[in-house]
Amino acid sequence: MDTKNQEQLTSRIVQAATEKERPDGSSYPSLSFADQRDLAESYGPDHKSVQLAALRQGIVPEVYARNQKRLSCADQIKLLQCHVAIIGLGGLGGTVTEILARIGIGTLTLVDGDRFDDSNLNRQLLSSTEVLGKPKASVAEARVKAVNPAVETRTVTSLLTAENAENLLNSATIGVDCLDSITDRFTLEAVCRKMGIIMVSAAIGGTSG
Template sequence: MITSKDFLHLLRSSSTRKKRPDGSPYNSLSVEKVLYLAGKTDKSLKDIELAALENDIIPERYCRNQTSISNEGQKRLLQSHVAIIGLGGLGGTVTEILARIGTGRMTLIDGDIFDDSNLNRQLLSTVDYLGTSKASAAARRVGKINPAVETIPHDTFFTAENGENLLKDVDLAIDCLDTISYRFTLENICKELNIPMVSAAIGGSCGQATVIFPEDPGLKLIYGDQDKKTERGIEATLGTLPFAAVYMAAVECAEAVTLLLGRKPELRKKLFLADTREHTSELIDFT
């Protein structure tokens, strides 16, 4: 078995000196070298990337995250665990973005399968995947993008009965659901487990997003009393355009990464509203 000293030597000798577009230097570790080190040792891809960051070596796949995200911040992302609930138009894009930025562990929840109507907007859907599990497709996609990211796919719908078990050990829940009642169910379980939640919804060319902490009033500020809500939002009437789904997924990911890095979210106790067709937005402050 390779010793810690030998591993560190191997890690450093596998890195190369590079420069960012602004000319600043950094030590780089390519994807090829990460895979090589995993084959030479008993360490996982994630462990190798974490070890690199601890020794001021940047896995090359994350080099363009800097300097917006520091080495310490990248480590924090790799050590984070998020749950993405709903893997359709919003959730598929959220999964893609968070895998690329280096979120280390993802619980992927959706009991649905792909059908023809998903092809206009759902990033994970292809003609070849019609009739197959969205959760399995999400896990496969993450594995192709960033195999250092651990995925825990659940081919099941999120409910009040299974929700607590599905969300155990997660740091953050990301609401990509299309049904208001289940959105309230998710919020209730997040409050019970003391987990923050990033929520978004889309319809037509429009979307909304907010961040809810366990102690916040939350969704009732948007939808009213839980027992008097409508079942479906405006998506049921307006449909969903692909650019609206991608736009709001990006907003969700921006807030998710902010939370995972321990920074103050911009959308807590606020509702961000956007119309991607008219290029307008509004921020409603509930405080």
């Protein structure tokens, strides 16, 4: 977006902002999702660009209003500029995907070579009877877009291997281990170490994770 359009977008955001009140009674300038969507459609930038422009003016996209007090506008900008790779999109990975999309991580790489089947329905957040047989990565992408269209996604419908790991993690700042294989976990750890990427292991041991 050129400087003129950026200035026009910022001006429209300021005009659209309204004062809202938190549960504790404190007030803040808010940008509703409806206005965010209209601005994205009118000016051509994606939802993320509108959110970033608002946050830089101290205006809170209402979708992040309940992040406030814990997260400042500057913190929210940092999250929107982060890129997290989630490796494994089953019971744990689906929940991690949901949480990161809602809190506003700007880019998610979603990696899983598996498809949903009947046995996933009892525990996997992203599974439903409507998505049986569909790739987990594609279903995860659709869920992210439904929850927070500002989040950019990259889907990988193949399993992590020693051969493809570096490409899968390219440009990510954090890799989240939601794998169910010790061997694959060691592969991810080795590649994250080699690439200087932070690895967070969210793996399940028994009923804990």
